[in-house]
Amino acid sequence: MNRRAIQGGGASLKNVIIDFDNTIGIEHCDIDDALALIYLLGDPGVTVRAVTTSFGNSTQENVTKATRYLFDELGLSGIPVYRGCDSPTDRKSAAADFIAGYLAGAKGKCTLLVTGSVSNIYQAWLQNGSMADALDEIVFMGGVTERLLLHGHDLPELNFSVDPEAAHGVMAIGAPKTVITANPCLSAFFDDEIFSRLRGSGAGPHMDFLLRHAAEWADFLEKVFSVRGFHVWDVVAACYLTDPALFAHRWCGLFSSPDDFRTGLLRCGEKGGDVNIPTAINDLALFWDTVVGRWVSALR
Secondary structure: OOHHHOOOOOOOOOEOOOOOOOOOOOOOOOHHHHHHHHHHOOOOOOOEEEEEEEEOOHHHHHHHHHHHHHHHHHHOOOOOOOOOOOOOOOOOHHHHHHHHHHHHHOOOEEEEEEEEOOHHHHHHHHHHOHHHHHHEEEEEEEOEEOOOOOOOOOOOOOOOOHHHHHHHHHOOOOOOEEEOOHHOOOEEEEEEHHHHHHHOOOOOHHHHHHHHHHHHHHHHHHHHHHHOOOHHHHHHHHHHOOOOOHOOOOEEOOOOOOOOOHHOOOOOOEOOEEOOOOOOEEEEEHHHHHHHHHHHHHHO
């Protein structure tokens, strides 16, 4: 794997902590969190300072197991990993302690990318109420603004809804916040063309690892939906973090109630509010050129 990617690059423009519910290698579970991390590792302007694990796609136990597997396969020993909480009933964890402490002592600004449940972030904020001072931005992947249909099937929201109290709470953190909901991610579909581009990249055994798991996930979803391929939800959020110009921005006031977060519903109010909820990927071809390029760069 690209050594610069493992070490986080040289002069960095963004310091990032990614809080994710990675389940690559867990049967019948999504791989998009792993793909989002690999994407960030392929960007020379990003330093991944740490990874914290959350529940969501599966249990904390499975997420921890999958993350250990991912790091072993890609040789990512240079990036520290902190285990998050198991459930909303007890949010205290090594992950929350790390985030709160890191941001309390940070000499520069940091960006949080949050692609699973938000329990770790909420607990960190409860422990360090001034952590917004050390944040450039928090980018969340989660929520819906309208009914979510996937290949004609209703799809429930799976990130904010698993800890609605925390999801409602983190929206009060006084840092710039962007929420990539599931709705604009429906256009970001990993299909046979993307498989072909990656197979022809000459990136070596680490790319084989990505392709093997992508094929397994696509095979499973084809049995479920009769469509081959999958949506790269969390990768869209990672791409926004590095290339926000690719997105149609919508700054609005958010007035979702705690009960709304039980289904992940985001109610957008007046324009010019304090939460950015992008409505679309502006240029899908450029999005995929960017994503494929970062994956190839990371896995060389």
